[in-house]
Amino acid sequence: MNIHFEPLDINESLAQQMANWYNDPEIAPFVHPTFTESEPHHFTAQDVLDQHHPNPKILKFLIMDDDYPIGEFSITEDFQWLLGPKEDAAWISICIGEKSYWGKGISKITMKTIEDICRTLGFNRIELGVFENNHKAHQLYLRMGYVQFAKTEHMTYSQGEWRTDLRMEKYL
Template identity: 35%
Template sequence: MTIHFTEVIEPNPIIIDALNRWENNPVLIPFIRPNKNKKELEQEWQITIEEFKSRLDTQHFYLIYIDDKLVGEMNYMVDPSHLHKREPGTAWIGITIGEEDGRGKGIGFKAIQYLEEEIKKQGLTRIELGVFEFNTRAYKLYQQLGYQEIARIADFTYWNHTMWSDIRMEKYLGE
């Protein structure tokens, strides 16, 4: 099994189809986007090539492959408005392992390490992320990689008939 990452410069229909499939997968929705209520949780979202091109203006976007199969995506943006700690030069990261056969294989671990190296190349020294409190596997992974909890935003997302917090974590990158 070979894991590799590719930066997206120009989107194509294959990428858009995968993103839309993952974004609307009922198993993934609670983990990849905040939802205010049951209706929002069940809502379908569709991204177009034009919308994705617009995202590339503010995000560095990478595809995750096992061998030649697209299994996920990861991205980072610099100094977005939703940072908890507004420290200039901060990257906000996001990762989705969209295909079930890509999960539980250590891909998230390798993906974060790869993102950290790309972020360091940009001269950035801090990363912040958010993880929903019910996503204990991801929380443990981030802790293992040196991320520290800095805040909890209560009643942030709806899932399983309950409102959950968003846990904000940070890591300072060494030289």
């Protein structure tokens, strides 16, 4: 594996690949909340293209193995839904969309890179949300020094039940 990160430069082919990730039944419960007792939104390539307009407060990256995209992450400044202190805080999100890369340490490598980028940008705190049923991600964040400081009950409807969003933070 040759894991590296590139700024996300969206195109239709990549948008379709990302829509496939978001719609995968093993991934969907962890990446986008569903606020009603209904089936999760089915993403199209156009939905993904619409979400990726340039925004100076959001840095988006692809997680690559050589020249093949396997996931994505973002770092957001001034995220409107931060629950902790907002000054010098970054909101992050990560998705390893290619399941054949799960369990190979890619998320840990990516999280270390995210922390390095956040330090370089002058952030002193990272906040993230993880749904309670995403046990592997939750355990990774704990091992990396993130601490749960809040939770939002019934945040998302997934797999036939309401799930809690756990908010975690780490001071850099």
